[in-house]
Every structure is written in structure tokens, then in C-alpha cells.
Amino acid sequence: xxxxxxxDGPEPVRINKWLGQSGVCSRREADALIxxxxxxxxxxxxxxxxxxxxxxxxxxxxxxxTAALAEGVTIVLHKPMGFVSGQPEPDKIPxxxxxxxxxxxxxxxxxxxxxSLPPIGRLDxxxxxxxxxxxxxxxxxxxxxxxxxxxxxxxxxxxxxxxxKKLKILRHGLMLDGRQLKPAWVSRMESFRLKFILREGxxxxxxxxxxxxxxxxxxxIRVRIGPLKLDNLPEGxxxxxxxxxxxxxxx
Numbered sequence: 167x168x169x170x171x172x173x174d175g176p177e178p179v180r181i182n183k184w185l186g187q188s189g190v191c192s193r194r195e196a197d198a199l200i201x202x203x204x205x206x207x208x209x210x211x212x213x214x215x216x217x218x219x220x221x222x223x224x225x226x227x228x229x230x231x232t233a234a235l236a237e238g239v240t241i242v243l244h245k246p247m248g249f250v251s252g253q254p255e256p257d258k259i260p261x262x263x264x265x266x267x268x269x270x271x272x273x274x275x276x277x278x279x280x281x282s283l284p285p286i287g288r289l290d291x292x293x294x295x296x297x298x299x300x301x302x303x304x305x306x307x308x309x310x311x312x313x314x315x316x317x318x319x320x321x322x323x324x325x326x327x328x329x330x331k332k333l334k335i336l337r338h339g340l341m342l343d344g345r346q347l348k349p350a351w352v353s354r355m356e357s358f359r360l361k362f363i364l365r366e367g368x369x370x371x372x373x374x375x376x377x378x379x380x381x382x383x384x385x386x387i388r389v390r391i392g393p394l395k396l397d398n399l400p401e402g403x404x405x406x407x408x409x410x411x412x413x414x415x416x417x
Contacts, residue, residue: 178218204231238301240407251285274406295388316392326381
């Protein structure tokens with residue numbers, strides 16, 4: 167099945183960069199797909215590797231491209247703070263650097279050093295928890311595709327005065343970047359500990375939501391993506407996604 171998504175960013179962006187940031191594939195893979203004529207924008211096949219995607223345009227990967235991306239692996243990582251999910255700036259450390267034999271839990275071989283494992287849904291540098299790194303395009307579509315209905319669960323410790331009024335605002339009524347947020351499930355677990363369940367993943371969404379009601383996020387950990395739970399995977403360690411877990415994610 168072809169992959170299709172409409173770009174909703176504020177400014178034009180290079181196709182390979184956007185696909186990499188979206189977790190669909192790496193920039194190198196995107197360039198290869200373009201070279202093979204497997205990428206189109208608004209129905210027109212892209213031939214220029216430097217092509218930019220404008221706001222409102224729809225990018226489509228052909229069935230053959232989707233099948234090629236599906237031939238990959240998915241890693242489940244407990245990302246610590248201080249690591250970035252995707253391609254880092256020069257002074258940042260990528261989470262993929264944690265994928266070593268010493269950090270592995272359970273069976274599975276360590277992917278080759280040059281293997282492309284883009285993040286499937288990002289986790290900020292100052293956040294921790296469940297992060298998927300995958301070269302499996304089907305998993306990427308299931309988790310972050312436009313038709314995905316998988317929710318993500320976060321445990322958040324905040325500083326500030328937590329009131330019922332603020333919780334109601336967090337659940338419904340906020341706008342980010344001029345767009346209404348989808349309803350969020352927000353509940354209080356302890357005095358300053360909240361649980362967020364989201365069905366979208368806007369840039370630094372929870373932190374920005376909290377800032378809008380005068381709460382500061384002190385700690386944020388993602389503990390679940392759809393049916394997949396972090397459970398007792400130690401911080402900084404990784405394991406392979408099982409076939410059963412993949413089937414549950416893909417649905």
C-alpha cells in the first residue's frame with residue numbers, strides 16, 4: 167500500500183530532510199527512492215533530489231518504495247536524557263550510539279554500523295523513555311502515518327500550582343502554532359505527577375502545553391506507544407521488537 171502524507175509545516179523543506187525527520191526513512195534512503203522514481207508530490211514524480219516540499223503539498227511513496235522500506239528491523243530503546251532521537255547537531259549525541267552489544271537485552275544481532283535506523287516518532291533531548299528506531303516502513307506508517315490512531319502515554323513531573331482548571335485546559339482547548347490540539351487525556355497521579363495520553367506528537371507538545379498553564383516540566387518519560395510498553399527495560403538499554411509486537415503495532 168502506498169504511503170501518502172500532506173506536509174503541514176510553515177516553510178518549504180527538502181523532501182529527504184522531511185522524510186528523515188518524520189521517521190519514514192533516512193535521508194540516504196529518501197535520495198535512493200527519488201532516484202528510482204518512487205516518490206511523487208501532488209501526483210507528479212519527483213526527479214530532483216534537492217526538491218522542496220511546500221506547505222499543503224502531498225507526498226506519496228509508491229507501493230514498491232513502501233515494500234522496500236518494510237525489509238528492515240525495529241529496535242526498542244529506553245532513551246536517557248542527553249541523547250537526541252535523530253540526526254544530531256555537531257555537539258549532540260544520537261540515541262543510535264547506544265545500540266551496542268553491551269547495551270543489548272535479549273536475543274538479536276547488533277545492526278551494522280552503517281545501518282539506517284531513523285527514529286519512529288521523536289523524543290526530545292531532555293526527555294527519556296520509549297523510543298523506536300526502525301528501517302521498517304510499515305512500522306513507521308503504523309506509528310506516525312496520517313491514518314495512525316496509536317496513542318502515546320507519558321508520565322510527567324511538573325513544578326507549579328496544579329489545579330483542576332488547568333487540567334481541564336490541558337485536556338481540551340489549547341492551540342499550538344495556530345492549530346487546535348486534539349483532545350488529550352490528562353490525569354493527576356500524585357501532587358505534581360501527571361499522566362498524559364496523546365494521539366498526536368507536535369514539537370515539544372507536552373512541555374509547551376504545560377507552559378501555557380504556568381506549569382514547568384521537570385521530568386518527562388514516555389512509557390507506551392500503542393500496545394508497546396517500556397516495562398522494565400533499563401535506561402540506556404535496547405532490544406529487538408518481537409514479531410508479535412510488530413503485528414500488534416501494525417494491526
